Amino acid sequence: MRGAVRPASNPLVAKLSHFLPLADEDLDALAELTAKTQQLAAHVDLITQGDVPRSPFAVLEGMACRYRILADGRRQILSFLVPGDICDVHAIVFRTVDHSIGTIVPTTIATIARDKLLEIRTRHPRINAALYWNAMQAEAIQREHIVALGRRDARGRVAYLLCELVWRQLASGLAADHAIRLPMTQSEIADMLGLTPVHVNRVLQGFRKERLINLGHHRLVLLDHERLERIAELSKDYLHMSGAPKEIERQLVRPERPRGEDRRS
Amino acid sequence: MRGAVRPASNPLVAKLSHFLPLADEDLDALAELTAKTQQLAAHVDLITQGDVPRSPFAVLEGMACRYRILADGRRQILSFLVPGDICDVHAIVFRTVDHSIGTIVPTTIATIARDKLLEIRTRHPRINAALYWNAMQAEAIQREHIVALGRRDARGRVAYLLCELVWRQLASGLAADHAIRLPMTQSEIADMLGLTPVHVNRVLQGFRKERLINLGHHRLVLLDHERLERIAELSKDYLHMSGAPKEIERQLVRPERPRGEDRRS
């Protein structure tokens, strides 16, 4: 109720629904949670490394990234944040945050009050479980990132990133078929993948010549996603999108007042 | 009470105490939690990628690692698990786990019953907060790993790993000064850092010639940790070991029955 965001068009709802079906009351709660939105210009920091932690937020439109600046000015992007992503800005157990978060293009976020989030997690076990799943998925994505940086060559890394971005946006209802908006620059892709912009460019040229992708004007189409997945040595499974295991669903889908889910340790 | 592990010698207690001081009742609870120990030989998998999730466990002695095997047999190690580390084997929100966990040397672990863990987290807000901090630290370590793989050269990566291992073991009371046991092979270091064993060897040789380290018989001594930290472009801060922010400590240290800490999202 009161939703500033219609449930159907809320990428957060779309994403969390992949884990388990949400009831109307859950949708209302999520709409309330994402009601307080904020428009940000491109290349604006939401938080800068060294700051004290801030409140969590969800990305509703646009794109942002978590990144780290090294002493000599080089940058490593830790993750891209697309609509539907929710980001707990380091909780409050740390005195300072160790990385920055900044927008890539004009972006709409919903800032989330920590106590309201806690309240909703207590009262909505399905949302609680879905958010927990979401956090586990974020960790799985980080692991994949490590594997890509550690053991894949430049073609594999680029293919991996393109597949992941498409899949994640499919999950949030933002991708038609295998086409997405790809608003970041090749420099930003390079900073995500541990490569130079020049080399990212060459790899992308290669993919175009091989008719694997169509890319221009910040619009990406995967023409042959199967081959790209093979180049990336990636299986869609790693996003763990097949929904909740039966026992969890059984617990949560019928309204029996169960405790949601235990926490990660 | 009943502790199979004496509090003073329990690396988990040592580690968690860095976040906030634990009361006697907390120590008892942790001793109980880590009472059910298990001895494992070297090179044994606790869990293999594709399995269904298992119960959490803590490493008490020895060393293990989380890793991923690629289609062509190459391996990427995601993290080393040292005594004091606690590992939530993917919770139960995933149907299968996406990476394996295996021992590197003979290792003692404590398996932890999920419901007992949940119960202790509910009844011991300090432990709950410390475990939450511990999870945040694990994520910070993963971020550092990504930065190292993406933006540091071989020397920087090796220096980073050596510093991190020493610091983490200092935190768990396992390092005298800047000396630790380094039980893994150079191949395993290579698989952690995205390098070849040959090149890891050359880097280590270089460090020895420059009198930065002493390494032999699986014993590592940092002779010049300041210079190593500079090579690694690393500051100890990233482990966030300076203890809980005042507001959290205020809430938790006096026994007022507060709710522990909200979760990450």
Add this chain to the structure above:
DNA sequence: CGATCTGTTGATATCCTTCAATTTTGGTGG
């Protein structure tokens, strides 16, 4: 419609890998 950022291309340099051989270490059984 000019200024600036982004993308593109070529030439060269370099860090790291690959391949191959040898030495050393650690473990095991006789």
Add this chain to the structure above:
DNA sequence: CCACCAAAATTGAAGGATATCAACAGATCG
């Protein structure tokens, strides 16, 4: 305790993937 074996560490030589440097073209946006 020693001999033996496999695994790990070490060293050298050569090749390859990516970085670096540099210049230009094209896009985007006041």
